[in-house]
Amino acid sequence: MRKKLYAMLLISSMVFCACSTKQETVRTDTLLREWQFTQDTTENPVWVNVTIPHDWAISGPFDRANDLQEVIVVQNGEKEPTWKTGRSGGLPWMGKGHYRTRVAVKKDKFYTLVFDGAMSHADVYVNGEEMVYWPYGYNTFDCYILPDLIQNDSVDIDVYLENKPQQSRWYPGAGLYRNVHLVETDPIHIPTFGILVRTPKVSKEYAQVTIEVDVQDGVDEISAQNTEYSVQTDILFNGKVVASTEGRQSVAEVLNPQLWTPEDPNLYIARTRVLRDKEILDEKETRFGIRSLSYTPENGFQLNGETRKFKGVCNHHDLGPLGAAVHKDALRHQITMLKNMGCDAIRTSHNMPAPELVELCDEMGMMMMIEPFDVWNWGKTENDYSVEFKDWWKADISNMVKHYRNNACVMLWSSGNEVWNQVLPDGISIVTELQDLFHQLDPTRPVTNGMDQAMHVIHNGFGAAVELPGLNYRTGRYEEAYENLPQKMILGSETASTVSSRGVYKIPAVLKDFAIYEDYQSSGYDVEYCPWSGLPEQDFQLQDDYNWTLGQFVWTGFDYLGEPSPYDTDAWPSHSSYFGIIDLASLPKDRYWLYRSQWNKEDATLHVLPHWNWEEGDLVPVFCYTSYPNAELFVNGKSYGKLRFATPEETELMAKGLPVNGYGSQEARVSQMPKVGDFVPPVWGSAPRPELLPRYRLMWFDVPFEAGEITVVAYDEKGKEMARESVKTAGEPDHLEVIWANEEENPEELCYMTVKVVDKDGNLCPKANNLILYEGDGFVAAANGDAVCLDSFVEPQMHAFAGQCTFIIRKGTEGSFRMME
Numbered sequence: 001m002r003k004k005l006y007a008m009l010l011i012s013s014m015v016f017c018a019c020s021t022k023q024e025t026v027r028t029d030t031l032l033r034e035w036q037f038t039q040d041t042t043e044n045p046v047w048v049n050v051t052i053p054h055d056w057a058i059s060g061p062f063d064r065a066n067d068l069q070e071v072i073v074v075q076n077g078e079k080e081p082t083w084k085t086g087r088s089g090g091l092p093w094m095g096k097g098h099y100r101t102r103v104a105v106k107k108d109k110f111y112t113l114v115f116d117g118a119m120s121h122a123d124v125y126v127n128g129e130e131m132v133y134w135p136y137g138y139n140t141f142d143c144y145i146l147p148d149l150i151q152n153d154s155v156d157i158d159v160y161l162e163n164k165p166q167q168s169r170w171y172p173g174a175g176l177y178r179n180v181h182l183v184e185t186d187p188i189h190i191p192t193f194g195i196l197v198r199t200p201k202v203s204k205e206y207a208q209v210t211i212e213v214d215v216q217d218g219v220d221e222i223s224a225q226n227t228e229y230s231v232q233t234d235i236l237f238n239g240k241v242v243a244s245t246e247g248r249q250s251v252a253e254v255l256n257p258q259l260w261t262p263e264d265p266n267l268y269i270a271r272t273r274v275l276r277d278k279e280i281l282d283e284k285e286t287r288f289g290i291r292s293l294s295y296t297p298e299n300g301f302q303l304n305g306e307t308r309k310f311k312g313v314c315n316h317h318d319l320g321p322l323g324a325a326v327h328k329d330a331l332r333h334q335i336t337m338l339k340n341m342g343c344d345a346i347r348t349s350h351n352m353p354a355p356e357l358v359e360l361c362d363e364m365g366m367m368m369m370i371e372p373f374d375v376w377n378w379g380k381t382e383n384d385y386s387v388e389f390k391d392w393w394k395a396d397i398s399n400m401v402k403h404y405r406n407n408a409c410v411m412l413w414s415s416g417n418e419v420w421n422q423v424l425p426d427g428i429s430i431v432t433e434l435q436d437l438f439h440q441l442d443p444t445r446p447v448t449n450g451m452d453q454a455m456h457v458i459h460n461g462f463g464a465a466v467e468l469p470g471l472n473y474r475t476g477r478y479e480e481a482y483e484n485l486p487q488k489m490i491l492g493s494e495t496a497s498t499v500s501s502r503g504v505y506k507i508p509a510v511l512k513d514f515a516i517y518e519d520y521q522s523s524g525y526d527v528e529y530c531p532w533s534g535l536p537e538q539d540f541q542l543q544d545d546y547n548w549t550l551g552q553f554v555w556t557g558f559d560y561l562g563e564p565s566p567y568d569t570d571a572w573p574s575h576s577s578y579f580g581i582i583d584l585a586s587l588p589k590d591r592y593w594l595y596r597s598q599w600n601k602e603d604a605t606l607h608v609l610p611h612w613n614w615e616e617g618d619l620v621p622v623f624c625y626t627s628y629p630n631a632e633l634f635v636n637g638k639s640y641g642k643l644r645f646a647t648p649e650e651t652e653l654m655a656k657g658l659p660v661n662g663y664g665s666q667e668a669r670v671s672q673m674p675k676v677g678d679f680v681p682p683v684w685g686s687a688p689r690p691e692l693l694p695r696y697r698l699m700w701f702d703v704p705f706e707a708g709e710i711t712v713v714a715y716d717e718k719g720k721e722m723a724r725e726s727v728k729t730a731g732e733p734d735h736l737e738v739i740w741a742n743e744e745e746n747p748e749e750l751c752y753m754t755v756k757v758v759d760k761d762g763n764l765c766p767k768a769n770n771l772i773l774y775e776g777d778g779f780v781a782a783a784n785g786d787a788v789c790l791d792s793f794v795e796p797q798m799h800a801f802a803g804q805c806t807f808i809i810r811k812g813t814e815g816s817f818r819m820m821e
């Protein structure tokens with residue numbers, strides 16, 4: 001095949017500045033970007049220069065031996081330990097790392113170092129003196145540079161980190177993977193979490209805003225009675241002052257407030273000044289939103305008095321080929337894709353998010369559930385947070401809540417995920433203690449808990465003790481939970497966990513639990529799941545049919561590194577998840593359009609699958625995910641019939657095996673699908689209900705393949721054609737098509753380039769796995785979404801997977817892509 005040079009790129013001219021300083025009048029917040037790094041523990045280590053955020057493990061190499069875990073995964077139905085390969089990503093994140101830098105300081109100023117997160121067990125030294133130790137790698141913490149240490153015009157900062165094997169059930173990342181801030185103020189200053197803004201009264205006409213401010217002199221708190229210093233706060237909207245108050249605790253009134261919603265994320269700024277007479281000693285801006293929240297059995301979850309249900313996803317913190325290193329452009333791209341799907345909420349599972357994510361959710365309109373822990377005092381892996389829980393939970397919850405309680409997008413907290421204490425005698429007392437601390441710090445939001453032991457917690461008191469009960473999976477037990485729990489509301493805190501590989505279709509399309517194939521992929525027909533999990537339809541149905549459900553958070557929005565179920569037991573090289581609605585290369589799987597068809601009420605959805613490159617004689621299922629009421633399938637112009645969605649009543653008849661008039665071929669195939677209980681321990685109560693599928697997807701089974709074109713034509717209720725969508729049989733790979741996927745998001749630095757292998761007519765070659773080279777400047781990372789592929793994320797070449805891959809290129813640079821055979 002010819003080698004082709006294609007698509008010269010000049011990605012705009014804006015060049016990113018490596019160090020950004022936010023200059024306010026009397027305080028500066030400088031990101032410390034340039035550090036030296038070593039993992040060499042000898043006396044004269046070799047240092048390398050790095051720019052943070054930095055994840056020391058993402059460059060690999062992948063190895064089965066990296067954090068190989070011999071464990072029992074109860075959810076897999078295991079009773080004996082087995083070898084879990086790739087469970088935490090197969091990358092070298094374990095071990096020690098040391099970062100150092102030198103920063104300029106002034107004797108008459110006061111300095112605070114703020115770490116947005118450091119993975120992990122961070123020990124921070126300034127001029128050789130230990131300033132702070134913080135074990136949990138996800139939380140924000142700070143420390144002062146004690147004035148005595150400032151003898152010259154600079155200080156040396158050393159950060160020692162250590163990651164232990166079996167510290168995590170997923171890829172944690174490694175190093176200074178989030179930002180480090182040097183905050184310079186007057187000694188009289190507002191400390192890191194020193195401002196609390198609340199909106200206790202909210203209506204369309206009027207809002208009350210309360211502001212509480214802490215002031216310090218160096219490391220000492222200044223009492224509110226001290227009259228030497230005064231505090232003033234202005235409330236600004238679109239740069240204009242709309243209200244002003246005075247005092248350490250004050251109340252402002254905002255007339256005709258512009259409320260915050262996901263659809264219209266209006267934000268205000270509280271600009272707080274500390275003054276001595278007229279001299280401004282400190283000035284700090286706090287962004288907040290005006291909105292009200294309530295959760296009641298009568299009205300469910302209400303935002304600004306309007307009932308809505310969470311259409312949410314859970315996400316881990318890694319950003320695919322960028323690893324755990326935080327990048328605002330990558331997060332913006334994630335949120336943009338999710339919003340386009342109709343998603344309005346993210347659960348940060350199971351740890352504290354990067355501040356950049358919370359800021360973007362505020363700005364872009366994405367609600368959040370923030371969850372700090374995957375364990376309490378009983379571990380899931382040997383060196384996980386259970387080792388620290390007893391000594392650190394208070395500090396960890398405090399920093400997290402203080403950090404994010406001013407953010408408009410945060411709708412609720414979660415005290416933990418599937419903690420073993422659900423079924424242990426100390427569970428109720430721990431959950432109560434944790435909730436009390438959350439409420440002390442923030443009485444305005446409820447606290448949920450992701451419970452998976454439904455059969456126990458519904459009856460053992462734990463579920464009743466959780467303020468807002470959240471069920472992980474267990475769709476078959478929702479009604480039992482509703483009937484027995486006093487709260488009379490159920491949140492789908494974690495749902496679905498359907499597994500699929502983008503663009504890989506297994507025929508026939510049959511519902512399967514823990515399906516294992518030789519290629520280590522899962523079917524793109526969205527019909528496969530794990531023993532504890534299910535299919536999207538189960539949760540759609542619960543949310544649609546019961547007003548006591550509060551919405552759901554699907555596991556997961558994006559694929560992540562580690563936890564490659566169903567290929568987690570001795571199935572190397574599988575090393576990343578199959579659960580994502582969107583793959584590790586940020587390319588949507590078909591499921592994206594299934595959720596979009598239900599969730600996005602603004603834009604119509606019409607999507608047909610699979611690809612149309614099969615063997616003569618194959619009987620191919622064709623599925624259509626659409627927001628239109630019905631559609632007709634044509635193969636090379638010949639109709640295979642028009643289908644509509646089944647009504648709730650019809651699905652009940654199908655469940656009983658009764659005939660449904662005029663329902664066509666779906667009914668026949670649905671009745672052949674394995675039934676609940678065939679393969680799932682019924683006690684878990686999560687098994688899919690096959691009869692629900694026709695309520696949410698249109699399915700033509702056993703369509704004889706003939707090369708050419710399939711088309712779905714969508715109609716409205718009156719039979720008028722509304723849209724059509726086609727897939728053609730593709731020929732040989734001929735050239736590349738390159739699409740700048742995040743161009744409209746106007747990224748500051750990172751451009752996501754989707755590279756497609758296409759035939760001479762521009763049709764995607766759905767099985768192409770050609771090696772793609774990037775030749776030019778500004779290469780950052782590449783991925784293809786194949787959980788089995790061991791291509792390095794940091795080399796400018798990547799195999800296509802199902803015809804596509806993604807390159808992340810620095811903005812303002814030039815290069816081209818080349819396709820190899």
Ligand code: GAL
Pocket residue numbers: 075417418452472494497530532533555563579
């Ligand atoms: C849940 C768990 C998640 C993830 C998921 C996979 O039980 O909370 O962290 O492991 O299963 O389906």
